[in-house]
Amino acid sequence: MKTIKLQPFALCLSILAVAAPVFAQNDLNLPDVSQAAEVKQRIALTDIMVNYHRPLVNGRKIWGGLVPYGKVWRAGANENTTIEFSDPVSVEGKPLAKGTYGLHMIPNQDSWTVIFSKTNTGWGSYSYDQKEDALRVDVKPRPFAENKEALEFDFEDLKPTSTAVTLKWEKLGVPFTVSVNDADQTLQNIRAQLKGRGQFTWQSLDEGAQFCLTRKINLDEALRWADASIQNEERFDNLSTKADILRALNRPDEAKTVWNHALEIANAPQLYTYGRQLQNQKKGAEAMEIFKEVAKRFPQGVYGYLAQARIKSSAGDFAGAANDAKQAQAAAPTDAQKQSIQALITRLDAKQDINK
Structure with a gap:
């Protein structure tokens, strides 16, 4: 049998090669003082x-x-x-x-x-x-x-x-x-999203247009997004967005045409909610016109009664407004709505204008 003799240097290397992994395994993961x-x-x-x-x-x-x-x-x-x-x-x-x-x-x-x-x-x-x-x-x-x-x-x-x-x-x-610079970054983010699935839904395009409208930036681009949203699905929401953008672009005649069409297809909750949005924007007179439209087209039902209550409340007829609010409460389909309307009734009984 042939015997292999290792030179001292080679022998050291062979020992280190075996020992190195052993030493590496001894490194401990201990808690930091800081x-x-x-x-x-x-x-x-x-x-x-x-x-x-x-x-x-x-x-x-x-x-x-x-x-x-x-x-x-x-x-x-x-x-x-x-x-x-x-x-x-x-x-x-x-x-x-x-x-x-x-x-x-x-x-x-x-x-x-x-x-x-x-x-x-x-x-x-x-x-x-x-x-x-x-x-x-x-x-x-x-x-x-x-x-x-x-x-x-x-x-x-x-x-x-x-x-x-x-x-x-x-x-x-x-x-x-x-x-x-949130406006610039958000715009970049919107554009990126509208190159993906967002371009196929009316909501995403409408949200992008609304962002620009609210910030009063990139209104021409916002108008293109509103048009694309309407093309995907025509709704009161995106038609009203387009009308508002046209007003902001100082194109009142076009805005009026689009807005009239939006009113034609709007349902009661959409119209009523829009009126409330106008009130939140301190556009009380415009809101009252919307409530009159709701009361005219949807005289019965929750939103028709609520619209009438707001109209009468603004005129100081708190008793009449309270009566309409009670009819709205009776017609409300959920307990949450009934409770919300009760808060209005309480204010009207105290002769407080529910529009303020």
Whole structure:
């Protein structure tokens, strides 16, 4: 039998080859002292997410101590704190492209610098390079009365198109405002959806047209969407949308023609609901004309009686209005409707105008 002799170097390599997987298997997944966290917030159609670790105060001096003034800090613990934007945003009024950024900060007593780095995979701020900055903004810190033992990020001052992303730790908060151009982003989203299944339904096209009408933007495009919606299925809803767009485009004669046709095909709940929408828009006189149309075409039934109640209430005939409301309540098919109408009756009995 032939014996194979290994040279010392080859023997070492063979031992390491066997041992390496064994050592790799001994790596332990242990809890972090500063635990991982993430927070997420949607503003309009834009998602904002912060991933970070949460160190504790633990009796230490934080600002100007553990976290020195004037030096780049990781805004958390362990690996990079990151912030992700699903769409382009503005931070403190400055544009920032969509993407995931390493989030760093430079603390000072009166002003902080918030840094969005194109590198988001580093460990802390040790490998931070200013050349990789995507954006820097200066913000003012604010003191807290209560101690925040664990560092946290929060979304404050929520508005339809903006929020303040705020780092909170110890007795200090550091907010920076993120805002979005929701009209532009929503329009892009609508256009994308209307290239898919949305183009085949009257509802999606009508919703797109309504969005533009409400914002008073892209009215020519909105009119095309309204026409496409009507082509898919002619309804009171999309005809009234088209009429409103034509009015906004200063084409009153065309608007009147479309609106008259919308009235012809409308049912009682559609007409009544439209009247209520006009009231919510502070168009009381126009609403009364709609209620008169409902009362004329649908004199009996829930909506006919309710329309008559609103007409009489506006004229100060609370007793007559209450009587009509009671007839509407008797005709209502569901308990929820009956309860809703009872609230109107109670107001009328107290001689209150239900149109206000």
